Amino acid sequence: xxxxxxxxxxxxxxxxxxxxxxxxxxxxxxxxxxxxxxxxxxxxxxxxxxxxxxxxxxxxxxxxxxxxxxxxxxxxxxxxxxxxxxxxxxxxxxxxxxxxxxxxxxxxxxxxxxxxxxxxxxxxxxxxxxxxxxxxxxxxxxxxxxxxxxxxxxxxxxxxxxxxxxxxxxxxxxxxxxxxxxxxxxxxxxxxxxxxxxxxxxxxxxxxxxxxxxxxxxxxxxxxxxxxxxxxxxxxxxxxxxxxxxxxxxxxxxxxxxxxxxxxxxxxxxxxxxxxxxxxxxxxxxxxxxxxxxxxxxxxxxxxxxxxxxxxxxxxxxxxxxxxxxxxxxxxxxxxxxxxxxxxxxxxxxxxxxxxxxxxxxxxxxxxxxxxxxxxxxxxxxxxxxxxxxxxxxxxxxxxxxxxxxxxxxxxxxxxxxxxxxxxxxxxxxxxxxxxxxxxxx
Numbered sequence: 001x002x003x004x005x006x007x008x009x010x011x012x013x014x015x016x017x018x019x020x021x022x023x024x025x026x027x028x029x030x031x032x033x034x035x036x037x038x039x040x041x042x043x044x045x046x047x048x049x050x051x052x053x054x055x056x057x058x059x060x061x062x063x064x065x066x067x068x069x070x071x072x073x074x075x076x077x078x079x080x081x082x083x084x085x086x087x088x089x090x091x092x093x094x095x096x097x098x099x100x101x102x103x104x105x106x107x108x109x110x111x112x113x114x115x116x117x118x119x120x121x122x123x124x125x126x127x128x129x130x131x132x133x134x135x136x137x138x139x140x141x142x143x144x145x146x147x148x149x150x151x152x153x154x155x156x157x158x159x160x161x162x163x164x165x166x167x168x169x170x171x172x173x174x175x176x177x178x179x180x181x182x183x184x185x186x187x188x189x190x191x192x193x194x195x196x197x198x199x200x201x202x203x204x205x206x207x208x209x210x211x212x213x214x215x216x217x218x219x220x221x222x223x224x225x226x227x228x229x230x231x232x233x234x235x236x237x238x239x240x241x242x243x244x245x246x247x248x249x250x251x252x253x254x255x256x257x258x259x260x261x262x263x264x265x266x267x268x269x270x271x272x273x274x275x276x277x278x279x280x281x282x283x284x285x286x287x288x289x290x291x292x293x294x295x296x297x298x299x300x301x302x303x304x305x306x307x308x309x310x311x312x313x314x315x316x317x318x319x320x321x322x323x324x325x326x327x328x329x330x331x332x333x334x335x336x337x338x339x340x341x342x343x344x345x346x347x348x349x350x351x352x353x354x355x356x357x358x359x360x361x362x363x364x365x366x367x368x369x370x371x372x373x374x375x376x377x378x379x380x381x382x383x384x385x386x387x388x389x390x391x392x393x394x395x396x397x398x399x400x401x402x403x404x405x406x407x408x409x410x411x412x413x414x415x416x417x418x419x420x421x422x423x424x425x426x427x428x429x430x431x432x433x434x435x436x437x438x439x440x441x442x
Contacts, residue, residue: 029067034090036080037073043165044124044132050077051121052265052274056307057200058121059266063087063114064155072162074119081271083116083142107249109145115155116142118266119163120174122203123309133203133309135167138174140264142249146182149189156195172198174264177224177246199262200308201284209311210265211273211280214303215256216318216330217241221296227251232426241302243292247280256302258283258292258315265308277334279304281313291315299327344391351393354386364390402439412439 031037041048041060051058061083062074073091080086084102087094093113094102105113120138124131139159141147147155152173160171173195175183183190183197190197200208217239222230224246230236231252242254246261247269256279263270263282273280281304283289292315301316322330345363357365357373364370369388376383398410405412416432 029065029093031065031073031092032090036076036086036090039072039074040162040164041074041119043137043163043169044121044135046121048074048076048078049121050081050266053307055123055309057123057203057265057309059264060119060121061086061266062117062119062159063091064117064158065091065093065114066112067093069154070158072159074162077266082268087114107142107144109143112143117155117159118142118264119159120200120264120266123307135165136170136172136202137163138172138198138200140174140176140266141179142176144178144249147179148182149186152183152190153193153195157193172196172202174199176267177248177261177263180246200264201262204284204309206309207285207288207311207313208262208282208308209280209304209306209313210263210267210270210282210308211278212305213256213273213277213279214301215241215279216301216327217255217299219243219258219292219295219298219300219302219315221293224248232430234426237423241300243296254278256280256304258302260289260292281311283313288313288315344395346395347390347392349392350390350396352388352390354388357388364392366391409439412436 038048046060048060049058050060060074060077061080062072063083063086064072075083075086080089083106084097084099087106088097088099088102089095091114094105097105105111106116118140120140122132122134122136124133139156141152141155156171156173163169163171173183173190175197187197218237219241220230220236221243222236224244225248227236227242227244227248228251231254236242236252236254238253239255241256241258242251243258244260247257247259247263247267249268251257251269253276257269257273259280259282261282262284263280265271270280272278279302283292295315295317298317298319299322301314301318303314303316304311306312342363347364352361352365354369354373355376357370359370359374361370361373365388369386372383372386372388376385398413399408401407402409402412407415413436416436420429420432
């Protein structure tokens, strides 16, 4: 027998962190070869480039490990849309990490083990956007904390030099919202290093659609730094349309997003908005921005269709024009079909060999482990051996006793959630979810 509290899964390869971030002082940082990454990309015809639709801005995401600050790992951005999906699947130091653990080593200066970013391509036509509207591209770096001018210069040069091209091509620094203020403060230093600050607006003459769709809801304005607190306080609801002065890396789920500042189609918010069919657009045309501001607090229909360079954006004031029944009928058009979810089932064992797993085992081991068995049988010499932990382990963990109350973890979670109904009191729900996370970790 063993104590469930002490079961842990350790990564086979650990990356030694370059604590001082000094270029050239790389230490052993072995990364297993994979067709999902390469160390250089081409402009403009790059197969790894992801483009939401023909004629739209495209991108290739990348990672720079701090234990080897001289190498860029460009991910196949058609296979992996998100940084964490790529890194936790194929970059050895991060394989198997949870999203929370990966964010801890990538989005903050303290303890940072990997620098994340994106090469952004201008709109183009032809295969892989082979005929761009401009011979230039943008480079972004992602982090919650500000990067220094020296960090931007060294990493910008590394990425720029890793993009091969036949004709002369210009590269620009496209700061994310979190980096915009710091970038502006040392714009002169960047200029001295030959780096110009810009954005995707340089390729568009009008509004930009980052995700197509329509929404019906109350338009509410919150500054970028106020969004999360407003959602938790219940001032911003899931059925509201958000108007903001800038879109952070993550925002709560809302009916639609209108930004007064440019974003990019490669942002998490844009990708998730496209996934769920929620409109997300930037109003760069002054009269559209003014109209959006004039409609704050009113129920509107928000439509956004097109691309980042050709966006049809409509804001229709329907306040006092529709009855509650009509509103319900319209919103029913957005009702999603019922999900077909295979329920978990008891296996009678905590672990199993991946070698024999297949889709029929999803009820015992989940999708990733079950489908990994197909990979092992198809390419046994090109995929790592692995073991799978069944849902029995989680169920057993839920039956452990919480020392402070004597109840099981399962009972404590049920008790915490019992009083919540929809729409929830977001402040109370957020507090209870924090308590639940602590219970699970402790």
